[in-house]
Amino acid sequence: LSDSEAILNFKKSLVVGKADALATWDAKNPPCTWAGVLCNRGSVWGLQMENLELSGSIDIEALTGLTSLRTLSFMNNKFGGPFPEFKKLRALKSLYLSNNQFEGTISGDAFEGMGWLKKLHLSQNKFAGEIPISMSKLPKLLDVRLDGNQFSGQIPEFEHNLLMLNLSNNALTGLIPESFSMMDPKVFEGNKGLCGKPLEIECDSPQLEGQPKSSTKVPLIITGLVTALTVIIILGVVFLLNRNYKKKQPPLAVETKESSLQKKTGIREAEHRNGSSPAKSMATSSGVENTKLSFLREDKEKFDLQDLLKASAEILGSGCFGASYKAVLSSGKMMVVKRFKHMNNAGRDEFQDHMKRLGRLKHHNLLPIVAYYYRKEEKLLVCDFAERGSLSFNLHGNQTLGKPSLDWSTRLKIVKGVARGLFYLHQDLPSLMAPHGHLKSSNVLLTKTFEPLLTDYGLIPLINQEKAQDHMVAYKSPEYLLHRRVTKKTDVWGLGILILEILTGKFPANFLRVNQNGEDLVSWVNLSFKGVWTPDLFDKEMAKTKHCEGQILQLLRIGLKCCETDVEKRLEIGEALEKIEELKERESDDDDFYSTYVSETDGRSSKGVSCESINL
Numbered sequence: 001l002s003d004s005e006a007i008l009n010f011k012k013s014l015v016v017g018k019a020d021a022l023a024t025w026d027a028k029n030p031p032c033t034w035a036g037v038l039c040n041r042g043s044v045w046g047l048q049m050e051n052l053e054l055s056g057s058i059d060i061e062a063l064t065g066l067t068s069l070r071t072l073s074f075m076n077n078k079f080g081g082p083f084p085e086f087k088k089l090r091a092l093k094s095l096y097l098s099n100n101q102f103e104g105t106i107s108g109d110a111f112e113g114m115g116w117l118k119k120l121h122l123s124q125n126k127f128a129g130e131i132p133i134s135m136s137k138l139p140k141l142l143d144v145r146l147d148g149n150q151f152s153g154q155i156p157e158f159e160h161n162l163l164m165l166n167l168s169n170n171a172l173t174g175l176i177p178e179s180f181s182m183m184d185p186k187v188f189e190g191n192k193g194l195c196g197k198p199l200e201i202e203c204d205s206p207q208l209e210g211q212p213k214s215s216t217k218v219p220l221i222i223t224g225l226v227t228a229l230t231v232i233i234i235l236g237v238v239f240l241l242n243r244n245y246k247k248k249q250p251p252l253a254v255e256t257k258e259s260s261l262q263k264k265t266g267i268r269e270a271e272h273r274n275g276s277s278p279a280k281s282m283a284t285s286s287g288v289e290n291t292k293l294s295f296l297r298e299d300k301e302k303f304d305l306q307d308l309l310k311a312s313a314e315i316l317g318s319g320c321f322g323a324s325y326k327a328v329l330s331s332g333k334m335m336v337v338k339r340f341k342h343m344n345n346a347g348r349d350e351f352q353d354h355m356k357r358l359g360r361l362k363h364h365n366l367l368p369i370v371a372y373y374y375r376k377e378e379k380l381l382v383c384d385f386a387e388r389g390s391l392s393f394n395l396h397g398n399q400t401l402g403k404p405s406l407d408w409s410t411r412l413k414i415v416k417g418v419a420r421g422l423f424y425l426h427q428d429l430p431s432l433m434a435p436h437g438h439l440k441s442s443n444v445l446l447t448k449t450f451e452p453l454l455t456d457y458g459l460i461p462l463i464n465q466e467k468a469q470d471h472m473v474a475y476k477s478p479e480y481l482l483h484r485r486v487t488k489k490t491d492v493w494g495l496g497i498l499i500l501e502i503l504t505g506k507f508p509a510n511f512l513r514v515n516q517n518g519e520d521l522v523s524w525v526n527l528s529f530k531g532v533w534t535p536d537l538f539d540k541e542m543a544k545t546k547h548c549e550g551q552i553l554q555l556l557r558i559g560l561k562c563c564e565t566d567v568e569k570r571l572e573i574g575e576a577l578e579k580i581e582e583l584k585e586r587e588s589d590d591d592d593f594y595s596t597y598v599s600e601t602d603g604r605s606s607k608g609v610s611c612e613s614i615n616l
């Protein structure tokens with residue numbers, strides 16, 4: 001079953017209240033172009049179906065056909081009935097069901113086997129009964145929102161350290177587990193029967209009407225033993241299941257190789273004229289379209305549009321300006337063809353001159369444009385395929401199950417490469433107001449050795465103005481929003497956002513399609529960063545950070561200096577690069593790291609705080 005067939009099967013059981021909300025779900029087009037379908041490298045990894053007045057039922061069986069599915073959001077809809085059997089989607093990493101009308105008890109084993117689940121939002125529904133024990137045992141759970149339901153009974157001890165929790169406005173009772181005693185009391189408010197820290201209600205307080213008092217030591221020991229036994233049994237079962245599961249797990253969906261780029265994309269060559277073959281080059285001077293690709297690089301294998309159109313193709317994803325396809329030439333060479341919409345800001349000559357200018361750029365951290373194709377109504381840019389895909393995918397997409405996330409030294413390598421590439425662009429394209437103009441994590445690609453390659457650079461002069469304003473990163477900068485100005489420092493702001501995204505693992509809300517928390521990343525970091533090592537600020541999946549905390553904090557500070565709203569105070573690209581180049585993977589032994597670190601902070605020492613303590 002293909003992804004599109006699975007999604008169309010899933011659609012059958014939905015009742016869609018909002019007219020035309022799913023009009024783009026048409027088998028004639030690839031599913032990655034459908035509204036609410038999130039893709040990476042041609043595979044569907046998420047459905048984001050929010051505010052669509054959806055009801056009916058959620059057909060989990062149909063969703064099991066999406067082998068790369070990792071995230072599901074049905075927030076703000078009208079789904080009712082019991083909690084669906086999401087545990088059949090064992091690879092899910094996030095599940096958002098808040099603001100619906102789901103109801104009833106969730107069975108104790110509802111989350112069994114969901115070993116990858118990190119985020120679970122069930123707020124503002126009508127769930128009742130106990131918090132399912134299997135939820136509390138999820139090994140990777142970080143963010144749980146159950147507020148605004150009718151959950152009752154005691155709060156279970158969660159096995160994994162939670163970063164976010166909201167249990168407010170339920171009917172929970174009894175002693176709050178010790179591990180939550182440092183949390184904000186707001187997490188628990190609106191539950192009349194809860195007692196213990198952080199609430200200022202003692203468990204034998206008269207404020208609690210008819211609630212159990214805190215248990216005595218003997219039952220506690222028995223409960224402890226029983227829990228330990230259960231945990232051992234469950235862990236054993238999970239281990240066995242997991243082994244089986246890993247064996248059985250099919251590879252991520254890869255599209256079949258039969259169809260050609262032309263079939264898949266509808267890209268056409270110029271019309272046949274005077275009976276000549278479409279592949280034949282025609283004189284541009286006579287005003288007739290040229291069917292040949294214009295090559296910008298002498299050092300690359302030559303092919304023409306015909307070869308590309310014949311090639312087997314796979315959609316890599318689509319952005320605001322069109323879709324990108326991987327085309328495999330008959331020689332086996334893999335190319336990427338990006339089909340641009342909204343690229344009519346320059347006439348043919350201007351376009352060609354600009355392309356030649358971009359084609360002359362040569363830097364270790366730039367993905368060269370190999371060739372382009374110009375027709376009035378069709379522009380294609382052709383470049384090499386980058387093996388590891390985008391930085392965005394590597395940070396958030398979590399390719400294959402079990403693949404390790406980027407560690408600190410790799411993240412630093414990426415930041416250094418991006419800054420070098422950006423500096424080079426500023427040196428070589430001084431006449432452009434923002435020489436990159438569209439810096440974001442999906443426009444940073446990674447080679448086999450994790451060397452970053454910037455792409456989609458220097459395009460501002462070619463993109464239609466109003467589309468550029470709607471979609472290009474440069475136009476989302478504070479100076480554009482405030483003064484309608486884009487400057488060289490706009491790219492520095494983009495670099496700063498990228499640094500914060502790399503360190504925190506959070507999506508910058510203002511320009512990516514997936515915006516789960518609606519937060520503004522810079523404000524969040526500014527608010528949370530108190531100058532000292534704050535584990536919750538950093539991506540939990542960033543490994544190998546032990547003895548590097550000072551360097552990581554240093555990079556965070558550089559990121560924030562690149563994100564200064566006041567353009568005058570913001571770093572110049574050269575200054576930013578200089579500071580970034582000084583960073584090291586590890587503190588060397590003779591570095592007086594802790595003393596400099598403390599002097600820059602509020603005086604609280606971080607000595608002894610190891611990265612292990614933040615659960616990496």
Ligand SMILES: Nc1ncnc2c1ncn2[C@@H]1O[C@H](COP(=O)(O)OP(=O)(O)OP(=O)(O)O)[C@@H](O)[C@H]1O
Pocket residue numbers: 040041316317318319320321322323324336338367383384385386387389390391393442443445455456471
């Ligand atoms: N040369 C390449 N090698 C590997 N993956 C690529 C390549 N070019 C693009 N991609 C991937 O294809 C997907 C779609 O890219 P595309 O550039 O079309 O959109 P985008 O970067 O998400 O948005 P925008 O249209 O705003 O640039 C992205 O995930 C991107 O990382």
